[in-house]
Amino acid sequence: MDDFNVKNEPALKQFIATPPxxxxxxxxxxxxxxxxxxxxxxxxxxxxxxxxxVLFYLVKHILDWAVFNxxxxxxxxxxxxxxxxxGACWAGVISWFNGLIYGxxxxxxxxxxxxxxxxxxxxxxxxMSKRIPxxxxxxxxWIGLYPFVGGYLFLGGRFGVELGLVHGTxxxxxxxxxxxxxxxxxxxxxxxxxxxxxxLPLVSRWAERRIHLMSFIVVWVLITxxxxxxxxxxxxxxxxxxxxxxxxLTFIIAGFAITMAIPVGVVLAxxxxxxxxxxxWISMIVIELVRSVxxxxxxxMAVTLLPIFLPADMEFNKLTQVLVAVCLFAGxxxxxxxxxxxxxxxxxxxxxxxxxxLGYLHTMVLVVLPQALKxxxxxxxxxxxxxxxxxTLVSIIGLFDIMLMARNIANDKDWVGLHTEPLVMISVxxxxxCYSMSQYSLNLExxxxxxx
Amino acid sequence: xNKLTMALAATTTLLAAxxxxxxxxxxxxxxxxxxxxxxxxxxxxxxxxxxxxxxGMDIDICRGVASAVFxxxxxxxxxxxxxxxxxxxxxxxxxxxxxxxxxxxxxRDAAQGLDFLDTYFYDGQGFMVRKDLGVxxxxxxxxxxxxxLTGTSSExxxxxxxxxHNLDIKTVVFDDSxxxxxxxxxxxxxxxxxxxxxxxxxxxxxxxxTDYVILPETISKEALSFAVxxxxxxxxxxxxxxxxxxxxxxxxxxxxxxxxxxxxxSQSPVIRRLLGTEGDLNKGLGLPQDxxxxxxxxxxxxxxxxxxxxxxxxxxxxxxxxxxxxxxxDGGMMYAKSFR
Numbered sequence: 051m052d053d054f055n056v057k058n059e060p061a062l063k064q065f066i067a068t069p070p071x072x073x074x075x076x077x078x079x080x081x082x083x084x085x086x087x088x089x090x091x092x093x094x095x096x097x098x099x100x101x102x103x104v105l106f107y108l109v110k111h112i113l114d115w116a117v118f119n120x121x122x123x124x125x126x127x128x129x130x131x132x133x134x135x136x137g138a139c140w141a142g143v144i145s146w147f148n149g150l151i152y153g154x155x156x157x158x159x160x161x162x163x164x165x166x167x168x169x170x171x172x173x174x175x176x177x178m179s180k181r182i183p184x185x186x187x188x189x190x191x192w193i194g195l196y197p198f199v200g201g202y203l204f205l206g207g208r209f210g211v212e213l214g215l216v217h218g219t220x221x222x223x224x225x226x227x228x229x230x231x232x233x234x235x236x237x238x239x240x241x242x243x244x245x246x247x248x249x250l251p252l253v254s255r256w257a258e259r260r261i262h263l264m265s266f267i268v269v270w271v272l273i274t275x276x277x278x279x280x281x282x283x284x285x286x287x288x289x290x291x292x293x294x295x296x297x298x299l300t301f302i303i304a305g306f307a308i309t310m311a312i313p314v315g316v317v318l319a320x321x322x323x324x325x326x327x328x329x330x331w332i333s334m335i336v337i338e339l340v341r342s343v344x345x346x347x348x349x350x351m352a353v354t355l356l357p358i359f360l361p362a363d364m365e366f367n368k369l370t371q372v373l374v375a376v377c378l379f380a381g382x383x384x385x386x387x388x389x390x391x392x393x394x395x396x397x398x399x400x401x402x403x404x405x406x407x408l409g410y411l412h413t414m415v416l417v418v419l420p421q422a423l424k425x426x427x428x429x430x431x432x433x434x435x436x437x438x439x440x441x442t443l444v445s446i447i448g449l450f451d452i453m454l455m456a457r458n459i460a461n462d463k464d465w466v467g468l469h470t471e472p473l474v475m476i477s478v479x480x481x482x483x484c485y486s487m488s489q490y491s492l493n494l495e496x497x498x499x500x501x502x
Numbered sequence: 503x504n505k506l507t508m509a510l511a512a513t514t515t516l517l518a519a520x521x522x523x524x525x526x527x528x529x530x531x532x533x534x535x536x537x538x539x540x541x542x543x544x545x546x547x548x549x550x551x552x553x554x555x556x557x558g559m560d561i562d563i564c565r566g567v568a569s570a571v572f573x574x575x576x577x578x579x580x581x582x583x584x585x586x587x588x589x590x591x592x593x594x595x596x597x598x599x600x601x602x603x604x605x606x607x608x609x610r611d612a613a614q615g616l617d618f619l620d621t622y623f624y625d626g627q628g629f630m631v632r633k634d635l636g637v638x639x640x641x642x643x644x645x646x647x648x649x650x651l652t653g654t655s656s657e658x659x660x661x662x663x664x665x666x667h668n669l670d671i672k673t674v675v676f677d678d679s680x681x682x683x684x685x686x687x688x689x690x691x692x693x694x695x696x697x698x699x700x701x702x703x704x705x706x707x708x709x710x711x712t713d714y715v716i717l718p719e720t721i722s723k724e725a726l727s728f729a730v731x732x733x734x735x736x737x738x739x740x741x742x743x744x745x746x747x748x749x750x751x752x753x754x755x756x757x758x759x760x761x762x763x764x765x766x767x768s769q770s771p772v773i774r775r776l777l778g779t780e781g782d783l784n785k786g787l788g789l790p791q792d793x794x795x796x797x798x799x800x801x802x803x804x805x806x807x808x809x810x811x812x813x814x815x816x817x818x819x820x821x822x823x824x825x826x827x828x829x830x831x832d833g834g835m836m837y838a839k840s841f842r
Contacts, residue, residue: 149550157553350584460680461543466545467680467708
């Protein structure tokens with residue numbers, strides 16, 4: 051049978067397509083195309099003209115309002131109106147810009163938000179390089195360790211005083227990990243061994259296996275010690291969680307929900323497909339219950355009903371309640387997406403894994419889930435996008451996310467009644483965010499070659 | 503089942519005992535700050551500025567209480583809550599003071615577990631019309647269409663008023679105040695009705711404020727008041743007298759600029775008693791000797807608070823002269839009981 055390979059049959063001719071013919075002369079070029087496509091009959095010509103006129107007026111009005119008649123520099127809305135009565139008053143949005151981005155975070159401390167976000171992105175940056183080993187490990191470390199760094203920067207406080215001992219220690223470990231990650235990346239780019247192998251020659255005689263892990267831990271602890279020495283001299287002004295807000299808070303809620311959605315979703319989806327009745331029923335009840343109730347009612351219940359049931363001195367942070375609610379929500383929706391992916395995996399895959407002697411865990415982690423998740427990328431990304439947009443609902447229960455900050459502009463004494471411009475600005479911002487998310491998912495699909 | 507009920511009952515009693523054991527004043531002193539329940543935004547009364555700080559009349563009252571207890575106007579935490587949560591947040595002890603532009607009504611005072619203490623702003627429902635309509639009084643609005651927010655007391659009041667005066671007013675209801683205002687400014691209705699303080703704010707947001715007039719009649723009583731949890735007179739006294747000190751200070755001519763001088767130089771016994779240089783009025787309240795001095799120094803007297811937040815130079819631009827919010831000497835309702 052091997053003899054029928056194309057390579058071994060030089061007599062078999064390769065198919066070569068004839069190049070397409072050029073269109074007729076009067077249909078070539080921009081004008082030709084327009085004439086041919088849009089004005090090929092009287093009806094079509096009229097239609098084209100109508101659409102063009104409508105489009106022209108629409109675009110003209112929007113541009114007039116948003117750009118040509120708009121006011122960009124003014125002290126108050128009254129001044130905006132004096133300068134140009136029928137244009138947008140972007141001056142208000144510009145003067146509130148920091149508020150929209152950072153919420154009520156104290157002005158002098160806003161650099162910490164920038165640093166925190168930058169560190170988070172830096173952590174993920176090595177993933178762009180295809181040569182770096184243990185990519186999943188880096189992602190896991192981000193989920194497990196980055197929140198401590200972020201929490202430290204956003205909350206502030208001194209070590210051992212406002213900042214708890216556990217949190218402080220974990221922050222040092224996390225920062226040390228980041229330092230190691232970058233040192234390794236640079237070293238590997240230069241062709242050297244990573245820092246985690248420093249102690250390898252010393253211990254190699256003593257222990258044969260596990261030396262990599264040992265050496266890694268020793269180096270990690272050493273760097274952590276160095277970082278903690280450095281950080282113990284730093285004292286950041288404490289910032290209460292109530293002062294978090296704006297786009298920053300939107301990112302925190304959406305980021306948390308997005309990172310937690312996949313693990314929660316996988317557990318719930320596998321639970322629902324489980325043959326063990328208790329696990330099956332619990333997963334099913336959680337999924338169906340959470341999916342059948344609007345997010346807004348869950349949020350309301352979390353903040354209005356809990357204080358009545360709980361004793362007065364037991365203070366639950368509003369943000370924590372919201373995070374739990376949103377996370378459960380995202381997880382339940384994700385579970386159904388992933389279950390769809392699981393059902394699409396042919397039975398042969400399970401049987402093949404069993405034949406190879408893989409157990410349940412290995413079958414799922416090594417064979418089934420990678421395929422199922424890959425197949426579900428468009429659905430998962432759709433959930434993430436709708437999640438990002440749903441986070442604006444938290445403004446209704448009084449968290450100062452970007453939506454509530456925008457509504458507050460209209461109540462500021464200088465900008466009373468400025469409703470439209472902030473909303474337009476938020477729409478544009480969300481479009482940019484959501485569109486880049488969807489582009490990223492397309493990119494991911496291409497890289498993972500989903501359609502075989 | 504019986505055991506379960508008993509256990510539940512025991513737990514609830516424990517919890518109840520727990521939350522009533524300490525008085526609010528002690529709890530506040532232990533905690534180090536005052537919890538003040540407000541709403542999300544209401545220009546002139548509580549709203550954010552672009553630096554993220556709260557400002558407004560309700561805010562100043564809470565800052566005044568913080569100054570009285572701690573001598574520091576910043577030792578207060580503001581809890582913006584939804585309308586539905588206002589009462590529960592006070593009942594559950596989450597908030598110490600409710601000051602969110604709430605009207606003092608019988609049902610709220612009697613049935614919601616609150617004690618209303620005093621009124622800091624007398625408001626009432628009014629009407630705004632376009633100037634070119636030539637209308638001078640509400641009674642000329644026969645058969646007119648009026649824009650109103652649905653589900654509010656304004657909607658009920660206008661129905662009552664229209665029936666009582668046989669005006670046949672048609673209401674156009676809206677769910678959102680910005681949509682309602684836009685509709686009014688686009689001439690979709692003849693008049694706009696709201697509390698008068700709100701009308702002033704809406705007029706200031708109009709494309710051309712001088713085109714609109716607010717009619718003189720006031721068709722309802724809206725006494726914006728602050729409240730605390732029921733049955734805690736120690737705390738109620740602190741809050742009530744903090745506000746009284748602001749009003750009294752204005753009456754005696756003490757303000758945030760001259761309070762320092764008044765404290766050392768004034769010979770008037772009433773001022774000396776108010777500022778704590780004479781007598782021991784603070785003892786009964788459980789506050790420091792200079793509590794009223796701190797309130798006036800940090801926040802100002804009632805007149806200053808009014809001018810800063812809702813007065814003619816602020817965005818609301820509500821004149822005080824001749825209204826109920828003037829001092830009793832000037833024919834208003836602002837009357838502090840005797841500091842003796």
